[in-house]
Amino acid sequence: MSQSYIEQRTERTKWFLQDRFGMFIHWGLYAIPARGEWVRNAERISNEDYQVYFDEFNPERYDPKAWAKAAKAAGMKYAVLTAKHHDGFCLFDSQLTDYKSTNTKSGRDLVREFLDAFREEGLKVGLYYSLLDWHHPDYPAYGDQIHPMRENEEYKRDPERFVNYLNYMHGQVKELLTGYGKLDIMWFDFSYGELKGEAWRATELMEMIRSIQPHIIVDNRLEASGEEGGSIYTDNPSLYSGDFASPEQIIPPSGITDEAGNSIPWEACITLNNNWGYSAADLTYKSAKTVIRKLVECVSKNGNLLLNVGPDAKGEIPRESLEILEEVGQWIRRNGDSIYGCGEAGLTKPEWGRYTRKGNKLYAHLFEESVGPINLVGLAGRVKHARLLSDGAEVFVSRPWNASLYQEDAFFNFARPEHSTYPLPDERDTVVEITLIEE
Numbered sequence: 001m002s003q004s005y006i007e008q009r010t011e012r013t014k015w016f017l018q019d020r021f022g023m024f025i026h027w028g029l030y031a032i033p034a035r036g037e038w039v040r041n042a043e044r045i046s047n048e049d050y051q052v053y054f055d056e057f058n059p060e061r062y063d064p065k066a067w068a069k070a071a072k073a074a075g076m077k078y079a080v081l082t083a084k085h086h087d088g089f090c091l092f093d094s095q096l097t098d099y100k101s102t103n104t105k106s107g108r109d110l111v112r113e114f115l116d117a118f119r120e121e122g123l124k125v126g127l128y129y130s131l132l133d134w135h136h137p138d139y140p141a142y143g144d145q146i147h148p149m150r151e152n153e154e155y156k157r158d159p160e161r162f163v164n165y166l167n168y169m170h171g172q173v174k175e176l177l178t179g180y181g182k183l184d185i186m187w188f189d190f191s192y193g194e195l196k197g198e199a200w201r202a203t204e205l206m207e208m209i210r211s212i213q214p215h216i217i218v219d220n221r222l223e224a225s226g227e228e229g230g231s232i233y234t235d236n237p238s239l240y241s242g243d244f245a246s247p248e249q250i251i252p253p254s255g256i257t258d259e260a261g262n263s264i265p266w267e268a269c270i271t272l273n274n275n276w277g278y279s280a281a282d283l284t285y286k287s288a289k290t291v292i293r294k295l296v297e298c299v300s301k302n303g304n305l306l307l308n309v310g311p312d313a314k315g316e317i318p319r320e321s322l323e324i325l326e327e328v329g330q331w332i333r334r335n336g337d338s339i340y341g342c343g344e345a346g347l348t349k350p351e352w353g354r355y356t357r358k359g360n361k362l363y364a365h366l367f368e369e370s371v372g373p374i375n376l377v378g379l380a381g382r383v384k385h386a387r388l389l390s391d392g393a394e395v396f397v398s399r400p401w402n403a404s405l406y407q408e409d410a411f412f413n414f415a416r417p418e419h420s421t422y423p424l425p426d427e428r429d430t431v432v433e434i435t436l437i438e439e
Ligand code: GLC
Pocket: 026, 037, 038, 189, 190, 248, 269, 276
C-alpha cells in the first residue's frame, strides 16, 4: 500500500506545494488572559478559574472578511484556524458540547464565519483541531505530562473513561467534516508519550475523514513527530502518517526527505512574535524582511510557510502583525513568481542568498551585496537572459575583465559598467529572474 499511498499523497498535495504560503490563526478564550494559549498549563488554571473568560468572551470586532483580505494581500493562499485548542473551547457550534462560542455572549459560529469569508476571497481553508482537551471530563488529567491539573489529585480519572473522550473527539471531527462544506486541510495537534497513533484510534479516524472528504490533506501529528519520529519520514507511511510534515518554530536545515531521499511535503509553522495565541506583552516581532527571507528559505528547500497571527479578545489581528503582513504583501506582489509553484533549484546555495526555481526559470534571491559582478557558480553558458523580477528591467549578464579567471561561472550585474558595485535594489530580497537555456 505504501507506494500508492505516496502517489495519492503527491496528488492530494499538488495545490499545497504550489501555494507555499498560508496563515495560521490561533484564537480562543486565551486571548483574554493574553498570555499565550498555554496559559492554563503554565499557571495550572482549573476549569472553574478559567470559566470567567468563557463568561465574558465577546469579540465584537471579529471581522473575518478583514482577516481574509489581510491574508490575501500578504500573498497567503490558504489559512488554518483553531476550531478547538488544548483548552477545549470550540469556536464552532458543536452539538456535542456546551463549551462553544455560540453559548458565549458573542453567540456566533466563529468557524463558519471564518470559512465563508476566506473562501470568498478565494483562499483555501483548513481547521486546526487539538487532540488534547483540558476541559473534557474524560481526558487524562492528574498524572498527565501537560494537563493544567496534572498535580491535583482531585483530578484522578478512571482511564476507562478515555473512550468517551475518543468518541467525542471523533464525533467533533465528523461534525467539522460534514457540516462546514469542503475543507482543504485538517490540522491535528498533537501526539505525546503514549497518546499517539492508535491511542487516538487514528486508523478509524483517518478512514472516516477520507470517506467524507477524500481530497483533504492532513498534517502528521496523529503520530509522534520530532525526536520519536513518525512514519511520514519513512518510505512505508501508515494511513495516519498524514500528507505533510509540520516542523514547528524551525526551518529544517536541509528540507525533509524520506529514507530513499525523496522530498516529503512539509510546512514550517512559525509565529510572528514568540507566541501562537495573543500575548499582549510579547513584542518580539520578526521584521517583514525576516519573514520574506524565511519564506524564500522554505521554498528553496521544497517547503511551505504557515505564518501565525494571534487575534486579540476583541477579534482583531494585532496592528504589529498587520503591518508586517502588509509589507510582505508589497514584496510578494512584485516577486511572487519566485515563490508560487517554485521549489529547490538543484544547485549549491550561493554566497549572496538563495535560489528558488520553476522549470527553466531560476530565481536568484540576493540578501547580501556583492563587490563587483555577481557570481553564478557553475552556470557559464547556461544563462539565456536575466531580468529584475520586480519590474522586468534588464540585468546584464557578462564576464567583465575582473571575472575573467572564473570560466565555469556566469556573472551578472545591475548596471554598466558590470565590473563595478551597485547597491541592491531591494535590501530585503532582490530577486533576479534568470532564464536558463534548456538542456
Ligand atoms: C503546539 C502547541 C501549540 C500550537 C502548535 C502549533 O504543539 O501546543 O499551542 O498550537 O503547536 O504548531
